[in-house]
Amino acid sequence: MTQSPHPTTKPPLLPPSDPSLAPFFAPRGVAVIGASQDPTKLGYGLARNLVQSNFQGAVHFVNPKGGSLLGQPIYTSVSLAPDPIDLAILLIPAPFVPQALYECGQRGLRAAIIGSGGFRETGTAGAALETECLRIAHAYSIRLIGPNCIGLLDTHLPMDATFLSPPGPLPGDVAFISHSGAICAAVIDWARGHSFGLSRLVSLGNQADVSETDVLASVAADPFTRVLNLYIEGINNGQRFVEQASLISRHKPIIALKVGRFASGQRAVASHTGALAGQESAYNAAFRRAGVIRAETSEEMFDWARALAWCPPPRGKAIAVLTDAGGPGVTAADALEAGGMHLAELSEATQAALQELLPPAASLHNPVDMLASASPEQYAQSLRILLDDPGVDGAMVILPPPPMYTAGAVAKAVIPVIHNAEKPVVIALMGERLIQEAVEHFRAAHVPEYRFPERAASALAVLAQRAEYLSRAGSQPSRCEVDASQAQVILQPYLDALEAQSGETPAKPPASSLLSADAARQLLAAYGIPAPVIELARSAQEAAELASQIGWPVALKLASPDFTHKSDVNGVLLNLQDEAALRRSFTQMVESTRQAYPQSEILGAYVQPMQPAGQDLILGAVQDAQFGPLVMFGSGGIEVEGLRDVAFALAPMTEEEAEYLLNNTWAGRKLRGFRSLAAADRAAVRQALLGLSQLAADFPKLAEIEINPLRAFTERQGVMAIDIRARLGKAFSS
């Protein structure tokens, strides 16, 4: 027996499904309100699909016109339809929906899908109608899906509660949850055309009540669902999403296609962190935390879903490529490397076994090229040999239209080998017509096949990403030794001031919400991040006195709540060696800025002791309205915005996330030293990151805090937060 590469404790159980959503997924009976005899109406399509999908529960039709449909009576009101009914589906014009929903409530129904459009998506009148529906739903404890959606379906129950033209999807193991009904329609049609099965599909529409996060647990609880695919345009409660998704993704992979990334507007912020922490940074950090795999295109989402549903995760990234021609092998090698995988080095035993099997001119190195004469049996035996090599973590089999044999025969020969392997195998089946039989064999056998090696390589890379996630999932956020009560004392006056101002809606954040330089310094100190003494001088005389106490040389920094980036207005003067230089600098800095910006509030200048040289970094945190505290790490100075050498993680961070930020930025990598650049105190930087992350998590009212630069000295010499900017206030909407 082989040892598991991921000897973690058993993952927590799947989160419990919300019992109030049960009627959507297992109704004893369904009422179609707006069922129609007119085949061009959606109310006809839904009635037809419910009946034709072989749904085993009761189906009742409701329409004030009465009559009959598909051999059943049409009741003129839902109140007249017999038991059992657990779910109502409304396909009537929007203005009539509130009354119908009221009748459902009276009838005792607790779940409804509003398929009709004409609500919030059409403007204010529609929004009012939607609010009215929600009010009625709340009054009767009805859970609502929609409005403006195409419904839902379950291929295993079975139940097709959509109004789309048949045929619906085949039974399968991938669920699809979508904010867009049109995408659902396209996906169902595309999946059917590719014999790709779905388990459940939920179209959420306007999400007046039930959201993508609400249904996650219910869909994951379906034993037939092995992978959850999400098409989302945004998430309302990001923290709850992360919580739910984290629990689910330990058991079942979640893939998200998140669109709308370029739609987010700009927002007024006081820090680099705020400016760079856009919607996408927060989503990426949240998805990484929750083990949600982010797809860039719809095709990727379904390519990856097949591999994740059908293949075990690999133990490593060494891949064997088996081919009968050189060109596709080269393409595959390129694509594997581009995806972070590499070609496995084959053992001597493997090469010897292949040599015995294959013609002398075959290439026994990886990619293994069996030549065009390769028989189905050679494909199968070579694949078995490769998968038996302990240095091989997975395989790609490339099958162009074979000149001598049929691709179908090769498929039949290799499928048993793949089924017996505990390693992932994907197929690059190149061509179209000559490979159709093979496509069908592989699909039936649940072996993922792709038309080109590039897409097959991408699927292997996602399997490796999944394995990597499973190995780190479940690690707990790091807790540092901090003095939270001291931090509370420092922040209290600012929190009080903020409280006093609440109710106002100022165009710019109130000045008092910005922490004084000294308060910011003390706040960081409470969380274990050292910062040099900094004192406010209101006059050149005060500055000179402070400098004498602190010790020469000193730095002088403009003290004003009105300038976000002091260096933009020459508000930082370094390395002042004596009193004459200091006095001259003070006068120049404070006076010239007062003259240039007469409207600004200039308090004076801060005096700070100069620090030894080191590597300068930026560390920051903001409160994201959706995902909560979010930490940024990267290159300081002008590089931060010029190069965008930054990375983000949700706070509080795990040790692994701190390492991820350090390893995925140039700022972090060069802490280990690079050519003539000496190594810096990387451990102290990591500790500062964890401390800042915990501070942001402990104080949700700390809207932004940024250290720029955090200077890292040589090894074991620690770090200093040289410039700090901290502001209390509201979270940022992303």
Next chain:
Amino acid sequence: MTQSPHPTTKPPLLPPSDPSLAPFFAPRGVAVIGASQDPTKLGYGLARNLVQSNFQGAVHFVNPKGGSLLGQPIYTSVSLAPDPIDLAILLIPAPFVPQALYECGQRGLRAAIIGSGGFRETGTAGAALETECLRIAHAYSIRLIGPNCIGLLDTHLPMDATFLSPPGPLPGDVAFISHSGAICAAVIDWARGHSFGLSRLVSLGNQADVSETDVLASVAADPFTRVLNLYIEGINNGQRFVEQASLISRHKPIIALKVGRFASGQRAVASHTGALAGQESAYNAAFRRAGVIRAETSEEMFDWARALAWCPPPRGKAIAVLTDAGGPGVTAADALEAGGMHLAELSEATQAALQELLPPAASLHNPVDMLASASPEQYAQSLRILLDDPGVDGAMVILPPPPMYTAGAVAKAVIPVIHNAEKPVVIALMGERLIQEAVEHFRAAHVPEYRFPERAASALAVLAQRAEYLSRAGSQPSRCEVDASQAQVILQPYLDALEAQSGETPAKPPASSLLSADAARQLLAAYGIPAPVIELARSAQEAAELASQIGWPVALKLASPDFTHKSDVNGVLLNLQDEAALRRSFTQMVESTRQAYPQSEILGAYVQPMQPAGQDLILGAVQDAQFGPLVMFGSGGIEVEGLRDVAFALAPMTEEEAEYLLNNTWAGRKLRGFRSLAAADRAAVRQALLGLSQLAADFPKLAEIEINPLRAFTERQGVMAIDIRARLGKAFSS
């Protein structure tokens, strides 16, 4: 009449086809040597394809066994087959090929395709056979395609001279030239399965004689070919490829899928430029120069080919999106922005016209969402309105399976609008079965359709890239005022030394091939790039004397041919203010290095005046064995290798290419100033780039030259080449 956005002069004519290749593409008669009665043999497949493809020329079969095939006699030797024969196709075991080729030469044939494998690809014995074939071919002036290829075909002639299983591809307007026969087989089958037509296909195999570059002009000359697709694993004569491709791409787009990028090994080089100028940098620079569009995947190549063959290039990057549902519109907007395009801002007139046409709840902003009820007529009229807006450069029409109408009806309605437009329109046709009729209409009408908005957006981006290329194509390399004869004088002693050493194969480059610091300085000066005085001191005493002449403060730099990166061994000491510091530094640097590296040659140290501060850049040039002189520009210091903030262009450069390097690196962008960073003398940097580029082009023996750093001072203050490394020798094989 609208004015052309690219008022350039008429492009040069297509390059002439090589007359010796004419028999491949328009033979009066073909002899199949190895024609077989056995349907499992390739020699049967080829005979069958030639006959069944309705080739109008003579077809003769040759096989020593004689007999008859497909109603025709089989001659026992090519010498017995009657006229006309212009082309022989050999499908016989490799050992018999030389004799058959000899008989072809005797028979007066001047063109042959060797389909058989068993040559260079199988090892040394096969390579010897291949060499023998080439010797015979040269002796009889026979041009050879192959060996180890699947042949060629022309769907318009028509002629199918491949041995692949039928059916062959449909007639079309995209040619395919491939180094891999398996990829040809896959592409033909895939294209047939997607009703995608090809014009010509050439499988090149081992390229014993005819290469991809040789056939470019012949394929481009085909009037039916509108786009050339290349699958290539490498290019032997890069400079000739660039020359040919540049001429062709002015008329017909070329798309290349270049694989094997991760196969290139490491090489020993003495500069950052050499280390970073890998194969891929050279290919990318060459493709950009030649207007060759580089695809990353096979799917991209054919997605793009359709758009390029069928759509006019857009005038700009403002795209209108027309949809009947919100979700796909958001996806499209994301994908367009990601591809460098943007959503067009619609004029008031356009919005008013749409308002009149569409229901009140429709979204009249871009993406225009007509809602699910959109009729074919509304699709067509809305599209016409959008294309009439002068602010719209192109359009994407999104068509999920429409709930009320058929996708086929929408296709029929919009096709005439698209045909009448002078702007590109691509279709995102979402789904599979419900859209099949629409797929067929669009394909027949030559309107590119894609299954997902992401791929449609990618096609529009490539059309914009093509338009951008056409606007810059044909610009001539910039010529600077230089003193080439002075440079020749400086280099002559080194060239002489190199000559004297030729024949030796030293493990490391001979010391004498490295230019002295002063020679390097003078060389750059001859090409208009200023560098500070630099003088070699052999002793501390000499250093002190030189510093007094040059003026304090000075920098001291280790003088040794053995250390590529001086700073790695503390070989650079800056800002030495007086004689005591200088003497101390000299002793320390020279002595400690001598002690640490007793095998190294340490000449002493260079003394150089200190320079004012500025922005530090790296400029370098190497001679690439395939593409010739190649220039690099980017961030200097440790960032060059840490961040890889570099870009490459072939030398000599055009002004446009110099701008491209400046605009596509952070080093170049920040020359204009960034926040507190002052602007630098960008014009002087560009001039230095052009000068270096010309130097590398003028002296092919200058193997590497690197300026690191080139310091750019504030505006109008010029640049200084602070550290220069130059070496003569052989070009680098990439």
